Amino acid sequence: MDIKQYVSDKAKKAKAASRALANCSTEIKNNALFKMAAGLEKESGMLIAENKKDLVAAGQKGLSKAMIDRLTLDADRIKAMADGLREVAALPDPVGEVTRMWRRPNGMQIGKMRVPIGLIGIIYESRPNVTADSAALCLKSGNGVLLRGGSEAVHSNTAIANILSGAGAEAGIPEGAVSFIENPDRACVMEMLKLNGVVDLIIPRGGEGLIRMVSENSTIPVIKHDKGVCHVYVDCKADAAMAGEICFNAKVQRPGTCNAMETMLVHKDLGASFLPAMLDRFMKAGVEIRGCAKTKTFVPAVKAATDKDWDTEYNDLVLNVKVVDSMDDAMEHIALHGSQHSEAIVTDDYAKALRFQREVDASAVFVNASTRLNDGFEFGLGAEIGISTTRIHARGPMGLEELTSTKFIVFGNGQIRK
Amino acid sequence: MDIKQYVSDKAKKAKAASRALANCSTEIKNNALFKMAAGLEKESGMLIAENKKDLVAAGQKGLSKAMIDRLTLDADRIKAMADGLREVAALPDPVGEVTRMWRRPNGMQIGKMRVPIGLIGIIYESRPNVTADSAALCLKSGNGVLLRGGSEAVHSNTAIANILSGAGAEAGIPEGAVSFIENPDRACVMEMLKLNGVVDLIIPRGGEGLIRMVSENSTIPVIKHDKGVCHVYVDCKADAAMAGEICFNAKVQRPGTCNAMETMLVHKDLGASFLPAMLDRFMKAGVEIRGCAKTKTFVPAVKAATDKDWDTEYNDLVLNVKVVDSMDDAMEHIALHGSQHSEAIVTDDYAKALRFQREVDASAVFVNASTRLNDGFEFGLGAEIGISTTRIHARGPMGLEELTSTKFIVFGNGQIRK
Numbered sequence: 001m002d003i004k005q006y007v008s009d010k011a012k013k014a015k016a017a018s019r020a021l022a023n024c025s026t027e028i029k030n031n032a033l034f035k036m037a038a039g040l041e042k043e044s045g046m047l048i049a050e051n052k053k054d055l056v057a058a059g060q061k062g063l064s065k066a067m068i069d070r071l072t073l074d075a076d077r078i079k080a081m082a083d084g085l086r087e088v089a090a091l092p093d094p095v096g097e098v099t100r101m102w103r104r105p106n107g108m109q110i111g112k113m114r115v116p117i118g119l120i121g122i123i124y125e126s127r128p129n130v131t132a133d134s135a136a137l138c139l140k141s142g143n144g145v146l147l148r149g150g151s152e153a154v155h156s157n158t159a160i161a162n163i164l165s166g167a168g169a170e171a172g173i174p175e176g177a178v179s180f181i182e183n184p185d186r187a188c189v190m191e192m193l194k195l196n197g198v199v200d201l202i203i204p205r206g207g208e209g210l211i212r213m214v215s216e217n218s219t220i221p222v223i224k225h226d227k228g229v230c231h232v233y234v235d236c237k238a239d240a241a242m243a244g245e246i247c248f249n250a251k252v253q254r255p256g257t258c259n260a261m262e263t264m265l266v267h268k269d270l271g272a273s274f275l276p277a278m279l280d281r282f283m284k285a286g287v288e289i290r291g292c293a294k295t296k297t298f299v300p301a302v303k304a305a306t307d308k309d310w311d312t313e314y315n316d317l318v319l320n321v322k323v324v325d326s327m328d329d330a331m332e333h334i335a336l337h338g339s340q341h342s343e344a345i346v347t348d349d350y351a352k353a354l355r356f357q358r359e360v361d362a363s364a365v366f367v368n369a370s371t372r373l374n375d376g377f378e379f380g381l382g383a384e385i386g387i388s389t390t391r392i393h394a395r396g397p398m399g400l401e402e403l404t405s406t407k408f409i410v411f412g413n414g415q416i417r418k
Numbered sequence: 419m420d421i422k423q424y425v426s427d428k429a430k431k432a433k434a435a436s437r438a439l440a441n442c443s444t445e446i447k448n449n450a451l452f453k454m455a456a457g458l459e460k461e462s463g464m465l466i467a468e469n470k471k472d473l474v475a476a477g478q479k480g481l482s483k484a485m486i487d488r489l490t491l492d493a494d495r496i497k498a499m500a501d502g503l504r505e506v507a508a509l510p511d512p513v514g515e516v517t518r519m520w521r522r523p524n525g526m527q528i529g530k531m532r533v534p535i536g537l538i539g540i541i542y543e544s545r546p547n548v549t550a551d552s553a554a555l556c557l558k559s560g561n562g563v564l565l566r567g568g569s570e571a572v573h574s575n576t577a578i579a580n581i582l583s584g585a586g587a588e589a590g591i592p593e594g595a596v597s598f599i600e601n602p603d604r605a606c607v608m609e610m611l612k613l614n615g616v617v618d619l620i621i622p623r624g625g626e627g628l629i630r631m632v633s634e635n636s637t638i639p640v641i642k643h644d645k646g647v648c649h650v651y652v653d654c655k656a657d658a659a660m661a662g663e664i665c666f667n668a669k670v671q672r673p674g675t676c677n678a679m680e681t682m683l684v685h686k687d688l689g690a691s692f693l694p695a696m697l698d699r700f701m702k703a704g705v706e707i708r709g710c711a712k713t714k715t716f717v718p719a720v721k722a723a724t725d726k727d728w729d730t731e732y733n734d735l736v737l738n739v740k741v742v743d744s745m746d747d748a749m750e751h752i753a754l755h756g757s758q759h760s761e762a763i764v765t766d767d768y769a770k771a772l773r774f775q776r777e778v779d780a781s782a783v784f785v786n787a788s789t790r791l792n793d794g795f796e797f798g799l800g801a802e803i804g805i806s807t808t809r810i811h812a813r814g815p816m817g818l819e820e821l822t823s824t825k826f827i828v829f830g831n832g833q834i835r836k
Binding site for chain 2: 019022023096102104108110115117118196200201215216219221222223239242245246249250253254335353357358359361362363364365366367368369370372373374375378379380390391392393395396397405406407408409410411412413414415416417
């Protein structure tokens with residue numbers, strides 16, 4: 001098989017379809033999403049059978065238990081995937097919204113209209129539900145999508161993609177608008193990344209290795225969904241009970257996520273009053289603590305943090321703790337070690353709250369709330385394709401609006417350039 | 419000289435300065451712009467002397483007359499450059515604007531705040547005024563800037579950059595926030611393009627070759643300012659006089675620009691009434707016409723257009739002319755041959771006007787106005803860094819707002835993730 005030709009043909013067909021899709025009505029797109037949801041539920045048995053093939057191969061390859069769990073499809077997960085499609089159907093269509101319109105001295109009326117980006121390439125790993133989620137978000141926002149899942153889920157993904165494109169065709173979605181690259185050869189990814197002028201945007205969803213590989217090799221714009229080294233700073237003016245709840249939630253509620261806290265920064269005045277009880281609570285919940293020298297003076301039992309620890313995303317029940325002299329020290333630590341993902345302060349001090357929020361650089365800056373709330377659903381944006389850590393186009397939770405671009409629309413009556 | 423080290427040191431210093439600049443007040447930034455403008459005017463004699471060195475070298479290298487003209491600085495051009503800085507000072511500061519704010523059911527209040535992107539790398543050719551323009555726009559939007567001009571203008575650019583950073587330092591701008599790479603070695607550009615995590619965005623300004631080189635080699639997000647193959651479609655329901663003015667303006671007023679018309683599409687019903695007089699007017703203005711077969715039946719004297727012509731940006735007094743059967747044919751031609759830059763229709767038909775504007779894909783779509791109006795000043799956005807042809811982040815004229823990113827700001831009172 002000529003990989004270059006195969007990928008390029010798929011992409012060009014998807015691009016042509018994306019042009020027609022850009023002008024599809026909301027009704028057609030929603031109808032397609034409902035048919036896709038129904039199709040997934042109807043073919044539940046077939047999907048589980050195809051998934052089984054991936055699971056057997058995963059067992060033979062010796063994939064970790066956590067990875068096998070992520071890979072597994074059952075009736076409940078298929079139902080959840082279908083419900084996800086229906087939720088996207090229920091969201092407002094972003095395409096065609098005119099976000100602003102104004103008049104110029106020469107009488108021209110100018111507006112900015114949301115339009116689809118074009119053809120979006122999604123490169124992802126492991127979880128087969130990403131196939132359905134990504135396709136739904138791209139479809140609703142009027143974008144063609146070229147999906148490329150991990151080889152470990154190829155049977156599951158192919159089966160899901162076939163159901164989606166079949167249901168889409170029935171609903172009148174242009175053929176190829178939802179395309180999937182079934183060939184598991186890694187060379188396909190490299191070809192995708194070079195299709196300038198055909199693929200308009202690449203979104204990698206997966207581990208650090210995948211994201212680095214994509215950024216380094218793509219000649220197409222990439223929006224990354226990268227790691228988070230997130231902090232909560234507990235100020236001397238914090239409500240101790242609130243700080244306790246927020247820090248515990250930020251670390252323990254789901255430690256494997258990018259918006260979980262990796263380092264707790266505590267003002268030195270709270271070293272005796274707050275720190276021992278807080279660390280005790282963490283340790284009882286199974287959290288391993290790695291502290292700075294000052295932390296050890298207050299709670300001698302903790303392990304000493306190494307230089308590398310302050311820059312590490314554990315994705316696990318491990319927490320760095322640092323005692324700081326002031327909010328400025330905390331902000332300095334965040335600037336040096338943070339990943340500009342999710343940062344929080346707990347304080348009752350009005351001026352400090354506003355200053356922290358203004359000066360700290362992150363996709364979301366929280367006052368008196370948990371970093372775990374940095375999420376499209378929690379923010380009220382609806383379903384999200386991830387939390388962007390790229391600094392242009394979209395930063396933070398990336399939903400339907402962030403999957404659009406804009407064009408200027410100009411209504412004149414004979415204006416020319418002087 | 420170790421090029422890698424040299425570029426990396428400059429960039430890291432500029433990045434550190436950009437963090438401090440992000441929190442500089444509007445007053446400090448505006449004051450710096452005024453001092454920079456005054457500095458350029460005061461050092462006019464020195465700038466002209468430095469520019470002379472570039473002009474001598476350009477003469478020896480045998481650069482074209484047009485290129486030497488673009489390179490030349492005189493008192494008027496220096497005054498214009500200084501006035502440009504003052505105009506940027508007069509624009510509103512985009513940093514800190516909260517574009518939206520809403521409340522969630524759990525009581526959290528969430529806003530989206532404009533923040534600087536970070537450190538922007540500008541890679542450009544020839545015209546030395548780009549040094550001052552780019553620096554001013556980046557500074558006002560709170561971004562650090564790493565400038566890299568063409569080797570043919572190295573003396574002029576270095577002199578301008580030195581004045582700008584000197585004046586900036588006087589006004590309290592963090593040192594290094596406006597940085598210039600004086601070393602003319604091309605390897606410097608390649609190093610810049612690989613500084614992920616230090617440089618946040620690359621903007622190339624120049625010819626097709628430069629833009630392609632940058633897109634292909636950068637591992638950092640790039641916003642391109644690429645070529646324009648723009649069309650005006652004259653509909654059968656057009657006001658002929660208005661169509662004539664718009665088409666003439668779009669081609670002749672400044673043919674060397676990216677928003678000038680390259681192809682005029684004319685509805686077949688106007689073949690006898692409109693076309694001969696229009697083409698006569700063009701030819702009298704020195705425009706070479708290349709027509710389709712049908713055009714030749716109406717105006718036999720014109721040269722036949724080749725397949726390649728329809729995709730060519732002439733940047734010159736050359737125009738393709740095609741007679742089409744319908745607006746659908748015109749839109750099909752635009753989809754096939756256009757560069758999604760600036761597209762226009764001239765019509766008195768309400769339904770066609772709205773359909774053309776909705777369905778044609780371009781950074782700006784005009785009804786009854788010249789494509790030449792696709793410009794930041796004309797749109798009322800103020801000074802622009804160029805017209806983006808990238809489909810993400812910013813499309814069309816790119817001013818101060820488009821040089822910002824956003825962050826979510828969250829005001830809570832103890833919210834945690836359930």
